[in-house]
Structures are given as C-alpha cells and as structure tokens.
Amino acid sequence: MSDKDFGQYQNVGRRLIRRDAVERLTGHTTYTEDIRLPGMLHGVLVQSPVAAGRIRGIDVDRAAALDGVVKVLTAKDVTDRRYGNYVKDQPIFARDRVRFVGEPVAMVAATSLAVARRAAGMVEIDIEATTPVVDLREALTSAEVLVHDRDTNVIEDVHISRGDVDAVFATAHAVVHTEIESHRAHQAYLEPRAVTAVPAPGGFSLLMSTQQPFGVRAQLAELFDLPTGAIEVRVPAVGGGFGGKLHLLFAPQAAAMTLATSRPVQIVCSRAEDMVTGNPRENSIVRMSSAVDESGRILARRCDVVLDAGAYAMDTPILTSMAAFYATGPYRIDALDVRGRAVYTNTCPTGSFRGPSGPQMVYAAEAQIEDIAQRLGLDPAEVRRRNFIGEGDRGPTGELITLRGTTDECMRVVESRLRQWRQADVPRDDHRRRGYGLACAWWSTLGTPSAATVELHEDGTATLSSGGTEIGTGAISTALPSMVAEELGLRPDRVVLKSGGTRDAPYDSGSRGSRTMFATGNATVLAARAVAEQIRNEASRLLGVDPADLVLREGRVEVEGAPETGMTIADVSASAHMRSGPVVATGRYRAELAPVEGSDLRGARFLRLGEPTFHCHGVEIALDEETGRVDVLNFIAVHDVGRVVNPVGARGQVEGGVVQGIGYALTENLRTNDRGVIVNGNFHDYRLPTIADVPPHIETLFIETNHSHTGPFGAKGLGEPPVILPAAAIGSALRDLLGVQPYHLPLDADRVVLTMAERDARPTPGQPPSTTRPPEPEVER
Amino acid sequence: MTTHMTLRVNGSDHDITVAPDTLLLDALRYECGLTGAKLGCGTGDCGACTVTVDGEAVNSCLVYALECEGHAVETVEGATAGGIGALVAEEFVKADAVQCGFCSPGIIMSTCALLARTEPGAATDEDIKEALAGNLCRCTGYLPILEAVRRASGAPR
Ligand code: FES
Ligand code: FES
Numbered sequence: 001m002s003d004k005d006f007g008q009y010q011n012v013g014r015r016l017i018r019r020d021a022v023e024r025l026t027g028h029t030t031y032t033e034d035i036r037l038p039g040m041l042h043g044v045l046v047q048s049p050v051a052a053g054r055i056r057g058i059d060v061d062r063a064a065a066l067d068g069v070v071k072v073l074t075a076k077d078v079t080d081r082r083y084g085n086y087v088k089d090q091p092i093f094a095r096d097r098v099r100f101v102g103e104p105v106a107m108v109a110a111t112s113l114a115v116a117r118r119a120a121g122m123v124e125i126d127i128e129a130t131t132p133v134v135d136l137r138e139a140l141t142s143a144e145v146l147v148h149d150r151d152t153n154v155i156e157d158v159h160i161s162r163g164d165v166d167a168v169f170a171t172a173h174a175v176v177h178t179e180i181e182s183h184r185a186h187q188a189y190l191e192p193r194a195v196t197a198v199p200a201p202g203g204f205s206l207l208m209s210t211q212q213p214f215g216v217r218a219q220l221a222e223l224f225d226l227p228t229g230a231i232e233v234r235v236p237a238v239g240g241g242f243g244g245k246l247h248l249l250f251a252p253q254a255a256a257m258t259l260a261t262s263r264p265v266q267i268v269c270s271r272a273e274d275m276v277t278g279n280p281r282e283n284s285i286v287r288m289s290s291a292v293d294e295s296g297r298i299l300a301r302r303c304d305v306v307l308d309a310g311a312y313a314m315d316t317p318i319l320t321s322m323a324a325f326y327a328t329g330p331y332r333i334d335a336l337d338v339r340g341r342a343v344y345t346n347t348c349p350t351g352s353f354r355g356p357s358g359p360q361m362v363y364a365a366e367a368q369i370e371d372i373a374q375r376l377g378l379d380p381a382e383v384r385r386r387n388f389i390g391e392g393d394r395g396p397t398g399e400l401i402t403l404r405g406t407t408d409e410c411m412r413v414v415e416s417r418l419r420q421w422r423q424a425d426v427p428r429d430d431h432r433r434r435g436y437g438l439a440c441a442w443w444s445t446l447g448t449p450s451a452a453t454v455e456l457h458e459d460g461t462a463t464l465s466s467g468g469t470e471i472g473t474g475a476i477s478t479a480l481p482s483m484v485a486e487e488l489g490l491r492p493d494r495v496v497l498k499s500g501g502t503r504d505a506p507y508d509s510g511s512r513g514s515r516t517m518f519a520t521g522n523a524t525v526l527a528a529r530a531v532a533e534q535i536r537n538e539a540s541r542l543l544g545v546d547p548a549d550l551v552l553r554e555g556r557v558e559v560e561g562a563p564e565t566g567m568t569i570a571d572v573s574a575s576a577h578m579r580s581g582p583v584v585a586t587g588r589y590r591a592e593l594a595p596v597e598g599s600d601l602r603g604a605r606f607l608r609l610g611e612p613t614f615h616c617h618g619v620e621i622a623l624d625e626e627t628g629r630v631d632v633l634n635f636i637a638v639h640d641v642g643r644v645v646n647p648v649g650a651r652g653q654v655e656g657g658v659v660q661g662i663g664y665a666l667t668e669n670l671r672t673n674d675r676g677v678i679v680n681g682n683f684h685d686y687r688l689p690t691i692a693d694v695p696p697h698i699e700t701l702f703i704e705t706n707h708s709h710t711g712p713f714g715a716k717g718l719g720e721p722p723v724i725l726p727a728a729a730i731g732s733a734l735r736d737l738l739g740v741q742p743y744h745l746p747l748d749a750d751r752v753v754l755t756m757a758e759r760d761a762r763p764t765p766g767q768p769p770s771t772t773r774p775p776e777p778e779v780e781r
Numbered sequence: 782m783t784t785h786m787t788l789r790v791n792g793s794d795h796d797i798t799v800a801p802d803t804l805l806l807d808a809l810r811y812e813c814g815l816t817g818a819k820l821g822c823g824t825g826d827c828g829a830c831t832v833t834v835d836g837e838a839v840n841s842c843l844v845y846a847l848e849c850e851g852h853a854v855e856t857v858e859g860a861t862a863g864g865i866g867a868l869v870a871e872e873f874v875k876a877d878a879v880q881c882g883f884c885s886p887g888i889i890m891s892t893c894a895l896l897a898r899t900e901p902g903a904a905t906d907e908d909i910k911e912a913l914a915g916n917l918c919r920c921t922g923y924l925p926i927l928e929a930v931r932r933a934s935g936a937p938r
Contacts, residue, residue, distance in 0.1 A: 187919075690913075690917065694924065
C-alpha cells in the first residue's frame with residue numbers, strides 16, 4: 001500500500017466509539033466460563049507439589065471411585081507427543097519426571113466442580129523429589145542439575161555479529177559497562193484462563209479464551225494427529241490477554257478429556273492455578289558494554305542477555321532473538337557482538353508478556369546511555385541525540401531503515417515537559433523528594449500473516465469476516481469495520497463484523513506483536529479494495545463511465561468530482577449479484593521481508609524487525625526516603641506509531657500500557673523461592689496498580705507525521721510499546737534523585753532503600769562506580 | 782445437602798436450590814442465570830464479582846447465598862437497565878472506560894453504590910478512588926474510569 005494520498009478520511013483518524021462497549025458494561029457479554037453446556041464435565045488438574053522429581057507412581061483409584069467422578073487421566077492415558085510453539089518439549093501430563101511446581105500430573109473430570117476439586121485432592125502422586133535448579137545463574141552453568149535430558153540447560157543461543165567489535169573496543173576512548181537484572185511479572189488479565197472442549201465428529205471443538213485461535217488449532221491438530229479442519233476453536237469474549245493467552249494453556253488437557261469421555265469438559269483456572277502455571281514475563285540478566293568516543297558516539301557494543309525460560313520453552317526461543325535484536329536500543333551502532341541465551345530452570349515456564357523482553361532491554365540500554373553520559377561528563381539527552389537511529393541507517397540485523405527516525409522529536413516534547421515540572425511549586429507540606437527522568441525506545445510491528453473476507457450484500461451493507469481476535473483493544477471490533485467503511489464509502493454501522501474463531505473466517509496469526517491494526521488491518525483493507533473494484537467495474541458497465549473515474553462515497557458510486565451523480569452502492573451491488581456474481585473478495589497479507597546486509601545472525605528465529613516505531617516517556621516521581629515508596633506524579637508518553645486510526649482506542653492502549661509498565665517497575669514481582677514455589681501467586685500479595693496508585697494524569701501524544709509506507713492508512717502497531725518504557729523512565733528519575741542508578745528491577749521500596757544504603761556506603765564519595773554491585777568482569781564471551 | 786431459598790435479585794424473586802457453602806456469586810451465575818458478575822480471583826482482591834446487597838457493594842465471592850435471604854441483591858444486569866446505573870454505563874461508554882470488560886460489571890456496581898450514598902456532584906476524587914480501590918482493572922489504566930465516575934456523579938439524577 002502506498003503512503004501517498006493521506007488526505008482526510010471519513011472514519012479513519014476520527015474518534016470511534018467502541019462497538020461492544022454497552023454489551024460489556026451491562027454484563028451481557030459472554031466469556032468462556034459463562035457458557036455451560038448440557039452434560040458438561042468440570043475438569044480439575046492435579047499439580048506437582050515439587051519443582052523436580054521422578055514420578056514413582058500415581059494412584060487414582062480413590063479419586064475415580066468418588067461419586068460424580070467420570071474419568072481420571074494421567075500420562076499413560078494420553079499421547080506421548082510433546083507440544084510447544086518452537087521447541088516441542090511439553091507433555092500433556094508429566095511423564096516420569098516433574099519439572100516445576102504446578103505442572104499438571106493428572107486430571108479429574110466430574111459432574112460438578114466441587115466434586116472434581118475434592119477428587120483431585122485424592123489423587124495420590126508418589127514423587128521422589130530431586131534437587132531442583134531454580135537460580136538462573138546456576139542453571140546457566142550447571143552441568144549436573146539438568147531440567148531436561150540434555151547436556152545443558154541452555155535451550156537457545158543466538159548471536160548477532162556486525163563489524164569488528166574487538167578492534168573498536170581496543171582503541172576506543174572509553175568502554176562503559178552496565179549490567180542489570182530483572183524480575184518476573186504476571187500478565188494478570190482479569191479473566192482467568194478458561195477452555196471448554198466439546199466433542200465434534202472426527203475431532204473436537206473448543207470454546208477458549210485465547211489470543212490466537214488458529215495457532216491453537218494448528219498445534220492441537222499436530223498433537224492429536226487430526227486434520228486441522230477437524231478442530232474448531234471458537235473465542236468467546238476474552239477478558240484480557242497481554243500475551244498470557246497465546247499458548248495452548250490447558251486446551252490439550254481439556255481436549256484429551258473430551259476425547260476420552262465424549263462429553264464437553266471445561267477447565268477454568270482458579271486465580272492461584274493461573275498464577276503458578278502461567279507464562280509470566282521472564283526474569284533476566286542483561287550485561288552490556290559500549291565502546292564510545294569522546295563525544296559519546298557509540299562505536300561498538302557487546303551484549304549478553306540471559307533469559308529464564310522456566311521448565312518448558314514455550315515462547316522463550318523467539319523472545320531470545322527479540323531480546324538480542326533490541327540490544328541496541330533506538331541507536332545506530334555499527335559494530336555489534338550480541339549473544340542471547342535462554343535457560344531452563346525448574347520454575348513455572350515463562351513466555352510472552354506484552355512487549356516481551358522489552359522492559360528489561362530498554363532499561364539496560366537507557367541505563368547504559370546514562371552511564372556513558374556520566375563517564376564522559378555529558379548530558380544524557382545529548383548522548384542519545386548523537387546516536388539515534390534514523391532513515392538510511394541499518395538496524396542491528398542489517399536491515400535498512402526506510403522511515404524517518406523520530407525518537408528525537410518524541411524526546412524534545414518530553415524534555416520540555418520535564419522542564420515545566422521541575423519549575424512547578426511543590427506543596428509546602430509535601431516533604432518527598434522529586435525526581436525527573438525519561439527513556440527512549442524503538443519497537444517494531446509484527447507483520448505475520450492474515451487473511452480477511454469482505455462481502456458486499458445486495459442491500460449495500462457489508463460483512464467483514466476476520467480471523468482476528470478481539471482481546472479488548474477495540475482494534476478488531478471497532479477499527480477494522482471502520483476501515484472497510486472507509487474503503488467502500490459506507491457508514492461504519494453498515495459494516496457487520498464476524499470474528500471470534502476459526503470457523504467463520506480465514507487464517508489470522510493472532511492478537512500479538514502489536515500486529516492487529518497493522519497486519520489484520522492490511523488484509524482487511526486489501527479485501528475491501530478488491531470489493532470496491534468489483535463495484536466500480538459493475539457501475540462502469542451500468543453508467544458507461546471509466547471505472548477509474550468512479551469513487552465510492554456516502555453509500556453511492558459517483559463520478560469523481562461530481563457529487564450526486566451515479567447510483568447507490570446497493571443498486572450496483574444488487575445488479576452485480578444478478579449479472580456477474582456475488583461481490584466478495586479475500587485479502588491476504590504478509591509483510592515483505594526486506595533484505596538484510598552486513599550482519600551475521602546465528603541461531604536467530606527471524607531475520608529482521610518489522611516496521612519500526614519510535615517512543616519517549618517522561619516521568620516525575622516523588623520518593624519518601626523514610627519508606628522507600630515511590631509515587632508517580634506526572635507522566636507523559638510520546639509515540640510515533642504512524643497514522644492513528646482511532647484516537648480514543650490509541651489513548652486507551654497508551655494509558656493502560658503505561659500503568660502496566662508502572663506496575664512492572666514499582667510493585668509487581670512474581671517471586672519464586674529456592675524450592676521453586678511461587679510465594680505470591682494471588683491478587684493480594686501480587687501487587688497490581690489500583691485506581692489509588694495511578695498518576696492523576698497521563699499525557700498521551702502522537703507524532704502523526706511519519707506514516708508507515710506499508711500499514712493500512714499509514715498505521716503502525718501500538719499495543720506493546722507503552723509498556724516497555726516506564727520502568728526505564730522511572731529508573732532514570734530515581735537516578736536523578738538518588739545520584740545512582742538502581743541496577744535491579746523491580747524498583748520497589750526494598751530496592752530503593754538498598755540503593756540508598758549502597759550509595760551511602762560507597763568508599764570514595766564522588767567516584768561513581770558503574771554498578772551498585774561489585775563490578776563484574778567484562779561481558780563474558 | 783441442599784436447601785431451597787428465595788433470593789431477591791434485581792427486584793424479582795428467584796426460588797433456587799443451594800448448599801450451605803454456595804457462594805452468592807455462584808448462585809447468581811448458575812442458579813439465577815445472571816453471569817454479569819465475574820469470578821476474577823475468588824479471594825476478595827479484584828472486585829470483578831461486586832454486586833450490591835441492600836445498596837452496599839459486596840464481593841459476592843465472599844458471601845454465602847443463604848446470608849442474602851431477605852435482602853435485596855442487585856447485579857449489573859439490573860442496575861444498568863435504567864436509572865443511575867444506565868447513566869453510569871453511558872458515561873463509561875463515552876469515556877472509553879471499558880476495554881476487555883471483565884472488570885466492568887464490578888466497577889459499575891461499586892460506582893452505583895458510591896453514587897447512592899453521595900449527593901450529585903459531591904463525590905470527590907478521593908471518594909471515588911476509595912470506592913473503587915478494591916476493583917482491579919488491568920486494561921484501561923483507570924483514568925477513563927475516574928473520568929466516567931466523575932461525570933456520572935455530577936450528572937443530575
Ligand atoms: S472474584 Fe470476588 S473479589 Fe475477585
Ligand atoms: S477493561 Fe479489562 S480489566 Fe478492566
């Protein structure tokens with residue numbers, strides 16, 4: 001799609017009211033758990049109580065004998081095939097070994113949930129516990145304690161090399177080292193994971209709270225050795241996902257039980273089950289060194305990223321590539337030596353969380369910028385400015401950047417806001433100290449495949465069939481129909497959306513990677529344009545006008561520049577139905593892969609980043625030095641995501657993402673003890689931001705002058721970026737306030753107090769060390 | 782061991798069968814067929830299950846159905862069918878205060894309870910935050926919710 005002709009649109013760029021809002025607000029929307037089918041059984045999983053061990057035996061007799069229990073399944077009752085998005089390592093039920101606390105070992109299905117729960121408690125598992133490896137550093141190097149039957153716990157090893165890093169490091173003006181460590185955070189969508197499997201001829205169907213029904217279907221087809229078409233995945237309303245509902249979750253277990261009993265089976269996780277079996281954001285270690293010249297220009301970078309995969313690979317293999325690709329931050333660095341590794345531990349498997357690997361990579365890259373500035377005695381903003389990546393530069397994987405780099409434009413807005421905040425009066429009775437910080441980032445929009453069908457009916461209304469999954473952003477439910485309306489010159493309420501699963505629509509690769517508005521949008525626009533062409537051709541025959549001179553607007557096909565000419569779209573459509581056939585087209589989209597150059601990629605799961613987006617966040621914080629409590633007082637988020645299709649929805653994405661990012665930075669921390677037990681897997685101890693914790697105002701601004709060359713109407717993706725910057729911005733504000741950078745996330749009260757204590761215990765005041773921990777050697781190679 | 786009881790919900794009586802440990806939430810969802818109230822945590826920490834009992838917001842995951850015999854229960858389905866609840870829902874739509882919607886029924890009910898005990902326009906931001914501090918929302922970041930409640934509070938009723 002070309003980016004010429006970005007004129008005014010009837011719908012795109014205007015405030016769109018969410019189509020499904022009233023139904024959701026009044027309690028009439030159905031989520032998976034709201035649907036109880038006749039004869040439905042309730043499934044409850046029996047979970048491993050230990051992090052590592054050998055299964056000696058499982059006694060299900062007492063459970064199976066309980067009145068109301070229909071079936072108990074263990075590993076021996078199901079296929080031994082394994083599943084996983086990238087590495088097939090996960091069994092339906094633990095077989096011989098258990099690898100994390102909470103791993104499904106057996107499953108009970110009963111006529112009531114209460115009975116199923118009781119029976120699950122009566123399944124006796126005899127496990128010989130073995131020593132788990134829980135600590136990431138230990139797992140990385142251990143050759144004795146191995147999570148799987150392999151000779152190392154490292155499951156993924158990615159290298160990016162570019163230029164002669166050694167030579168640059170040897171001769172550079174200075175080398176600056178930064179090392180950070182990050183924690184786990186849970187997606188904490190409000191609707192716990194839920195799935196209902198239903199028998200169907202030759203296979204089964206699912207009702208499932210998922211972000212990716214086509215991916216679920218494909219993986220289940222392989223796991224159960226069924227033709228893809230024998231499985232249908234329907235998606236009722238999804239109560240939030242944030243990456244936590246991309247996986248099969250408990251679909252394999254529900255499906256296995258349905259196949260065994262020929263009855264519908266529902267599994268709804270309790271919050272506690274959800275939090276210990278989910279795929280939280282991974283904890284990680286990021287070590288980064290830059291060789292710089294006196295002006296702060298970064299000449300070369302080494303980076304070593306280690307991600308904790310937990311007990312099964314899930315998404316971590318591809319996240320390892322992403323983390324490696326984001327090691328540069330939004331900066332042009334011509335010589336790179338980046339290594340990304342993922343490591344198995346005996347802990348809950350980690351996986352995608354909105355902007356996966358983003359928060360810690362942005363934190364590391366931005367702390368590194370400030371470390372460089374401090375070392376050279378320069379202004380960090382100036383160092384950033386000297387390094388920003390832009391049009392004509394090549395990114396880390398060697399791809400050419402063909403869009404204007406706008407990080408500087410974003411940062412200038414934030415800088416001016418920080419100046420205003422610094423000058424504002426502090427209330428006299430407020431003794432908390434203030435800190436001001438900012439962070440910059442770039443991110444990319446996933447361009448994975450999508451198809452959509454648009455059909456124009458005889459009455460001039462249209463149906464859009466999309467495989468896209470609405471998870472709350474409004475991109476599918478509201479923005480896509482408005483795009484169809486735009487292309488066909490219809491009012492948005494004349495476009496009906498059919499979506500929500502694999503049955504009614506062609507393939508779509510899921511609501512993830514900030515891709516729905518962009519990739520699902522492109523497929524939708526292509527379909528709508530093909531329909532518009534059919535209409536113009538038909539009208540051309542009817543009116544005797546060249547189709548190129550016809551436009552579709554306000555429900556009519558008119559000669560360009562001559563309103564009120566022509567005829568209604570309904571009449572043209574009805575005529576086409578009689579003369580040439582139904583007016584229908586399917587659009588298919590996959591982002592083109594541009595050639596990469598000059599980088600050597602080993603072990604990477606993909607070759608380049610997608611369409612780049614640019615961002616800067618700024619924050620004012622207040623610190624209570626007595627307690628270590630940090631409050632966010634003011635926040636500004638500036639994003640370049642190309643054309644903003646729906647300003648209302650876009651603001652919602654930014655504010656929601658910023659608050660999740662603040663939660664990640666300050667209070668959320670899914671903690672695992674040394675026995676592999678998650679100690680705060682509930683909403684009481686896992687501290688999500690509440691309405692009382694958010695800043696009074698989050699200013700959201702978009703740079704709208706840098707339209708994508710390939711997105712629909714010039715749009716790029718927005719879902720993930722807002723969540724990846726707040727921690728780095730808050731870290732920068734704490735550095736401003738404390739004089740030292742905290743190098744561990746989260747920045748909770750304990751961390752802040754510890755950082756202050758370490759600062760005060762520093763042997764030579766005024767001699768800034770590069771970390772608050774004993775300096776570690778150069779990046780290990 | 783089950784008993785019969787009459788549960789008064791949204792102004793109508795429901796004759797239902799419950800066990801002594803049947804939660805109000807489950808009775809509403811599975812006996813009365815009102816699935817508006819949601820199970821988000823089951824421990825009183827998220828507010829997705831909020832309904833009102835005699836006008837007061839309660840977490841229906843923490844209350845037994847039998848305790849509610851003789852009291853007036855209102856759920857989001859009833860509350861938003863007219864009156865102040867409909868107005869609240871309208872303001873939520875306008876402010877874009879709903880995304881995935883799983884928290885919304887509970888938040889609407891906490892809001893209704895707040896507005897029932899305050900004069901029009903009297904609820905301060907602090908009052909609103911206090912009333913909604915027990916309702917988690919993971920999608921919106923809360924600011925549009927705050928805005929919607931302010932507007933609903935200020936509207937003539
Ligand atoms: S479900 Fe009742 S408070 Fe969360
Ligand atoms: S709208 Fe999703 S939790 Fe509030």
